[in-house]
Amino acid sequence: MYNREEFQRAAEFIQSRISAQPSIGLVLGSGLGKLADELADRAVIPYADIPGWPRSTVVGHGGNLVVGELEGQIVAAQQGRAHFYEGYTLQEVTFPVRVMKELGIHSLLLTNAAGGVNPAYQVGDIMLLEDHINFLGLAGANPLMGPNDESLGLRFVGMSQTYDRPLRQRALEVAGEGGIPLHSGVYFGLSGPFFETPAEIRMIRALGGDAVGMSTVNEVLVARHGGLRVMACSGITNRAIDVVDTELETNHEEVLEAGAVIVPRLTTILKGVLSNFPT
Secondary structure (H helix, E strand, O other): OOOHHHHHHHHHHHHOOOOOOOOEEEEEOOOOHHHHHHOEEEEEEEHHHOOOOOOOOOOOOOOEEEEEEEOOEEEEEEEOOOOHHHOOOHHHHOHHHHHHHHHOOOEEEEEEEEEEOOOOOOOOOEEEEEEEEEHHHHOOOOOOOOOOOOOOOOOOOOOOOOOOHHHHHHHHHHHHHHOOOEEEEEEEEOOOOOOOOHHHHHHHHHOOOOEEEOOOHHHHHHHHHOOOEEEEEEEEEEEOOOOOOOOOOOOHHHHHHOHHHHHHHHHHHHHHHHHOOOO
C-alpha cells in the first residue's frame, strides 16, 4: 500500500524535470509508444529514475514518461505500462495514474492491444471502450482493496459512467472524418500472461465482452476514484480463437506486427481528440 506522500514525492521529482504543467495523461500500450516521440519541447524521463514508479519488462513498452506539447495540449505520456502478470501488485500497476493526478492532469486517455472477441472485428480495427468488465476486480483483485485515503477519492466509486461521453463522441467524429473503422464495445479485463483458451473466449463473448486484454481496467478504476475523465481505445491485434481444432495460435509477435496498421489510426484519433478537447 502507498500513501499520498509517496505519490507526491514522485510528482515533485517529475516537476523538477519539466518546464510545463501537463493537463492530460496518455497511457500508450504495446507498440503504441511512438506517439510520444511526436511531442514538442518534450522531456523524457526514464521510469527507473522516478521514485516508486514501476518498470515495464514487456517488449514494445519503451519505459519512459514523456512530457510535452501535442495538438496544443501539454500531455504526460507513458511509453508502456506495468502489468499485474509481471509480478507487480495492483497498487504498483496503478501508481503512475495516482502520480499523474498529483501532477494536475484532469483527463486520462488510455490505449491497449486487445484480442477481438466480437466476430465483426478485424485485425487493425480500433474499439472505443464504452464499458468494461473487470473480471478479476469483481472477485476482489483490484487496487482499491484495503484502507481508503479520502484525500485520493471516495470509499465507494460509481462506475456507471466510467468512459466520458463527450470524449467518446469526439473520438467517433474524428474517426468518421478520417474514414477509420471505430467500433464501440466492452473490454474484458483479465490478468494474463497467457492468451485465452477457446472455451474462455466463448465464455467472454457470452458475458458481453467484445475485446479482451491484460491491462487498462485497473488504471481506469483508479482514475475514476481520483475523479479523472477517462477515454480508452483498444487496437485489435488478433482475432480471438474460439474453436479447438485449428492450426491458428495467438502470440505476442502478431500483436506487435498489427501495430503497423493500428498506430496511424490511433494516432489520428488521439490527435483529433486533443486538438478539439471537449470541455
